Amino acid sequence: MERVALVLSILALVVSVVAFAGRDQGPPVASAPRAPATLKLSMVVATFSGQGVAAHRWYPTMLVVRQGDTVDLAIGNPDKYNHDFELTGYNLKTGKLTPGSSRSLRFVADRTGVFLYRCALPHNPATGDCTPDHDLMRGYLIVTE
Amino acid sequence: MRRTTSWIAVGLGVLAIGLSLVSLRPAAPAPPVTRASIDLAMLITGQGGIGGPATSHLYDPQMLVVRRGDAVRLRVMNQSLFSHVVEIVGLNVRTKVLAGGDADEVTFTPDRAGIFEYRCILPFNPATGTCSPDHDRMIGHLVVLDAPSR
Numbered sequence: 225m226e227r228v229a230l231v232l233s234i235l236a237l238v239v240s241v242v243a244f245a246g247r248d249q250g251p252p253v254a255s256a257p258r259a260p261a262t263l264k265l266s267m268v269v270a271t272f273s274g275q276g277v278a279a280h281r282w283y284p285t286m287l288v289v290r291q292g293d294t295v296d297l298a299i300g301n302p303d304k305y306n307h308d309f310e311l312t313g314y315n316l317k318t319g320k321l322t323p324g325s326s327r328s329l330r331f332v333a334d335r336t337g338v339f340l341y342r343c344a345l346p347h348n349p350a351t352g353d354c355t356p357d358h359d360l361m362r363g364y365l366i367v368t369e
Numbered sequence: 370m371r372r373t374t375s376w377i378a379v380g381l382g383v384l385a386i387g388l389s390l391v392s393l394r395p396a397a398p399a400p401p402v403t404r405a406s407i408d409l410a411m412l413i414t415g416q417g418g419i420g421g422p423a424t425s426h427l428y429d430p431q432m433l434v435v436r437r438g439d440a441v442r443l444r445v446m447n448q449s450l451f452s453h454v455v456e457i458v459g460l461n462v463r464t465k466v467l468a469g470g471d472a473d474e475v476t477f478t479p480d481r482a483g484i485f486e487y488r489c490i491l492p493f494n495p496a497t498g499t500c501s502p503d504h505d506r507m508i509g510h511l512v513v514l515d516a517p518s519r
Contacts (some may be wrong), residue, residue: 239385273448274450
């Protein structure tokens, strides 16, 4: 009887050791962190026309960077109207960009996620601020891990 | 001898139970990936757009990047003189027929990563004013990034 108990115990121990060795230790250790990059990028107000409609867009529409990268973004406004580039989530704004002017924003993309950029200047024909398609001047910064 | 064996058995049993309990510790839950809403405007333009020749047709943007699981809303406007239908091949996303000046809206949530072509699916036909001679070049790409796997 004792012998049976002993054998069973040893068996249980072996199973436990196997389970212990193969236990979930969480995600594998990441490889050596890569060096953050500095990305010098340009952003402009692009204008399109056709079918009697003028369209204004931020170009490019999508920016993809990795967490930790430094972004040096030069924003230009070749349009006839004023615009104001705003990157939500990072609380960055150029302030009013008059026709022909440009400004740079430099920031570290320290948070992952999807961040909207848009024109922060509501349409106002009296002051030459933005355009009727103000709401469509949008793009996204994607910060990946 | 019998007593000793019993004690060894009990000791091993306790050790086995201990190890089992440690091994059974549930894996740490994966941090939730916040799904984003991506709300974009797309143009079909016949004015050559940025740097293109005046007769070319293109999409702006020509490349969309989203993450798997992000909810995408795409408002498409056709500024060209011809009719077009935009389809994202492989994701079963399609606008209605867009005559010049028309607009439509599609929503979708890509459930797998990959690179998907979007293109005009109306063959060029000058008689009906559908699409344009550069039909085959009216192509853009949707890049769906895999969400972090943890």
